[in-house]
Amino acid sequence: MPKTLLRMKAIAFHAPFELACEAAPEPVLEAPTDVILRVDLAAICGSDLHVYRGVERGLDRGTRMGHEFLGTVAEAGPAVTRFRPGTRAVSPFSTSCGACFACRRGLTSRCEQSQLFGWVQEGRGLHGGQAEYVRVPLADATLVALPEGVPDEQALLAGDVLSTGFHAADAGDVQPGDVVAVLGCGPVGLCALLGARERGARAVLAIDGVAERLELAERFGGTPVPLGPETVARVRAASEGRGADVALEAVGHPSASRLAYELVRVGGTIAAPGVHNEPHLAFSPGEIYDKNLTYRAGRAPARAYMERILARLTAHRLDLAPLFSHRMALAEAPRGYQIFDQKRERCTKVLLTP
Ligand SMILES: [Zn+2]
Numbered sequence: 001m002p003k004t005l006l007r008m009k010a011i012a013f014h015a016p017f018e019l020a021c022e023a024a025p026e027p028v029l030e031a032p033t034d035v036i037l038r039v040d041l042a043a044i045c046g047s048d049l050h051v052y053r054g055v056e057r058g059l060d061r062g063t064r065m066g067h068e069f070l071g072t073v074a075e076a077g078p079a080v081t082r083f084r085p086g087t088r089a090v091s092p093f094s095t096s097c098g099a100c101f102a103c104r105r106g107l108t109s110r111c112e113q114s115q116l117f118g119w120v121q122e123g124r125g126l127h128g129g130q131a132e133y134v135r136v137p138l139a140d141a142t143l144v145a146l147p148e149g150v151p152d153e154q155a156l157l158a159g160d161v162l163s164t165g166f167h168a169a170d171a172g173d174v175q176p177g178d179v180v181a182v183l184g185c186g187p188v189g190l191c192a193l194l195g196a197r198e199r200g201a202r203a204v205l206a207i208d209g210v211a212e213r214l215e216l217a218e219r220f221g222g223t224p225v226p227l228g229p230e231t232v233a234r235v236r237a238a239s240e241g242r243g244a245d246v247a248l249e250a251v252g253h254p255s256a257s258r259l260a261y262e263l264v265r266v267g268g269t270i271a272a273p274g275v276h277n278e279p280h281l282a283f284s285p286g287e288i289y290d291k292n293l294t295y296r297a298g299r300a301p302a303r304a305y306m307e308r309i310l311a312r313l314t315a316h317r318l319d320l321a322p323l324f325s326h327r328m329a330l331a332e333a334p335r336g337y338q339i340f341d342q343k344r345e346r347c348t349k350v351l352l353t354p
């Protein structure tokens, strides 16, 4: 039977707030550098919600969702040298070649051949990993072999939220002894908190409006600061009245950008790892000038971080267990999106097993 007739289960995008678990063609090798991965575990990312809510538009109906996944190589193209059928591997959220100008500088998220998993627009792009199988282009440079001794659910995070969080702390240039404010205690914010602590922050003030997220931030070693009229005063009080040395803005909303501006001290740095869709900054060039601020933003080069993060996980240097709130079968993903979107049932992270 020709491969294209094979059917698999996948989570398909139909319209905002409308996803379905449906039969889809099993992916096939399209280039000699491709791998077909049998997905062992996938997850729903906060940035999947941008698509789900219709904030980011343009996805073709039927696009298979998801960019957080790991699995077992089912088939490898003839030019693939590092992966053979049976090898287990984790993927970053986008592909990269490992050889272009951007890749050579560690900016794998801006690779000349970068494609984001789960984004097909006008027939072009790459299907996602919330499926039984996924095609991974440029597999030798994109995938990372799974080390022994790391639980799948932790390794999965290396491909996105952990890399993004650690990158945020690097982009913020957190120094030993710094007071760091983390805005937004979702998975990326919590991972940024871990990244800031690893870089030696003296205090990480974790700001969120949801009580259970603050509890989680405390378990990750942060100082919970409820979002409200006292937020700025609390951060100033913790920093000898100056304001935070670094603000890591992990919300991706203008109100959070503005608050980051208010919180940071003169000469401080704001790093924004989240996706931003608005056309203007929440502060003016004059305001940046008046505070001598540094502002850094952009998609995290996850691939460039993965080996380092997997090594930390192998050494059990990070405890991520509190992050996972929901585990369900792939077919239940539409319900998982609903719960995650509405922040019900103390939902922080949904894992999906095909
Ligand atoms: Zn993501």
Ligand SMILES: [Zn+2]
Residues within 6 Å of the ligand: 096, 097, 098, 099, 100, 101, 102, 103, 104, 110, 111, 112, 113
């Ligand atoms: Zn490249």
